[in-house]
Amino acid sequence: MIRWIKITLMMLAMFECTVHAELLDRIVASVNGQALTLSELNQSVQAFQQSVPTQAHLGVQAIQAQLLDQWIDRQLQLDAARQAGIHISKAEIDAALNRIVQHQDLSLQAWLEKTHQSLEMVQSDLRAQLMIMHVQQEALSDQIEIKASDIKALQRATQRAHSQAHLIDWLWPVDASNFEATRHDAINFANQLRQNGKPPTTSAWIRTDLGRKALDDLPELFSNQIHQVMQDRIMGPIQAPNGWHVLKVVSLHQPATISDDQAHSMLYQKALRKALPGWLKGLRSKAAVEVLL
Numbered sequence: 001m002i003r004w005i006k007i008t009l010m011m012l013a014m015f016e017c018t019v020h021a022e023l024l025d026r027i028v029a030s031v032n033g034q035a036l037t038l039s040e041l042n043q044s045v046q047a048f049q050q051s052v053p054t055q056a057h058l059g060v061q062a063i064q065a066q067l068l069d070q071w072i073d074r075q076l077q078l079d080a081a082r083q084a085g086i087h088i089s090k091a092e093i094d095a096a097l098n099r100i101v102q103h104q105d106l107s108l109q110a111w112l113e114k115t116h117q118s119l120e121m122v123q124s125d126l127r128a129q130l131m132i133m134h135v136q137q138e139a140l141s142d143q144i145e146i147k148a149s150d151i152k153a154l155q156r157a158t159q160r161a162h163s164q165a166h167l168i169d170w171l172w173p174v175d176a177s178n179f180e181a182t183r184h185d186a187i188n189f190a191n192q193l194r195q196n197g198k199p200p201t202t203s204a205w206i207r208t209d210l211g212r213k214a215l216d217d218l219p220e221l222f223s224n225q226i227h228q229v230m231q232d233r234i235m236g237p238i239q240a241p242n243g244w245h246v247l248k249v250v251s252l253h254q255p256a257t258i259s260d261d262q263a264h265s266m267l268y269q270k271a272l273r274k275a276l277p278g279w280l281k282g283l284r285s286k287a288a289v290e291v292l293l
Contacts (some may be wrong), residue, residue, distance in 0.1 A: 028293040029068055031075035041068060041293075068293060076283040078128060081135035088130045096126050117244035136272060139279055144271040151263040159257045165226050166212040166250040168203040173243040186237035194234045194245065205246075212251070222247060 029036045044067045047062060055063070072117065102113050112119060172182040185205075190198045198209075215223040225235050226249060236246040258266075 005066060008071045022109070026292070028291070029072060030152075030288070030290045030292075031072055034075055034080055036068070036071055038293075041071075044071075064293065068291065072284070072289060072291075073280050074128070074132065076143050076280065076289075077132045077135055080139070080283060081131040084135055084138060086131050086138070088127045088134075091129055093123050093126050096130060097122065125213055136276065136279075140272055140275045143275050144268060146264055146267045146271070149266055151260055154263045154267060155257045155260075156262075159254060160223075161216055163215045163226075164253045165210050165215060165218070165223075166252075167210040167218070168220065168248045169208045169210055170199065170246045171208065171243050172205050172237075172245075182244055183237065183239075186246055190234055190236050190246045193248070203249045221245075227250065 025037045027035045028041055029039050042066055045063050048055070048063055048067060058066075097108070101108050104111050104114075106114065108119075112122070170186075172186045174182045189200060189205065210218075215226060218226075219240070221240055222235070222245070223240050225238070233249055234246065235249065237244045238247070239245075255266050
């Protein structure tokens with residue numbers, strides 16, 4: 001009797017282990033017959049938590065849902081790439097890998113050890129990424145139009161975002177009773193400053209050295225006119241809510257603008273990201289997608 005009880009307990013324990021293993025490896029999603037198991041999803045969750053610790057607060061379920069959605073999109077795009085006959089050569093994979101390693105300033109072996117990856121794993125992942133990149137371009141390029149005016153606008157905006165100016169500001173506060181008088185004072189002051197290079201002696205203004213600031217941190221009344229003047233030039237008078245301003249550009253730092261090719265690439269990628277959700281939605285509607293989580 002005791003022996004029979006022991007055998008029964010052993011069989012129950014084996015059954016529980018089998019059930020646990022089956023639950024762990026149960027399918028949580030499939031795309032056109034390609035399955036993702038719970039154990040694979042959990043491995044991805046652990047990798048995500050380690051590589052993006054700032055997002056760990058999301059909780060396991062939220063991360064699972066996010067990664068599951070990404071896996072579905074990835075499989076849909078890989079299927080689309082295969083159907084389109086897209087092939088990635090070893091030379092393309094090697095070139096992509098070299099760019100990654102050079103950017104990290106490490107040897108290939110050191111980078112693999114740092115990221116805890118095998119060369120085969122990295123090559124497989126790069127092949128998939130390149131296939132997805134090519135199929136996105138093939139599917140969406142006809143929907144994207146980059147105009148020359150858009151390129152110029154981005155170049156100006158990029159340069160402005162990184163430009164800095166050192167300004168000295170002379171202010172004439174105004175009210176309804178002295179508006180015209182202070183305006184004439186500011187005009188005369190600006191004219192003399194332009195002619196002599198030095199401010200005339202007067203007690204009507206308030207002088208402030210604004211220091212060196214990014215153009216985006218300056219009032220638009222000031223920053224919009226800075227590109228029209230050179231270093232050591234005078235701006236104004238400029239009417240503002242608090243009075244009349246005369247400004248001297250002590251120094252102006254304007255970095256070289258990005259090239260046409262760089263601007264085109266940035267605009268193309270932005271347009272591609274905008275068009276991507278609609279295309280992915282269309283792929284899902286035509287595919288056999290099942291979520292079982």
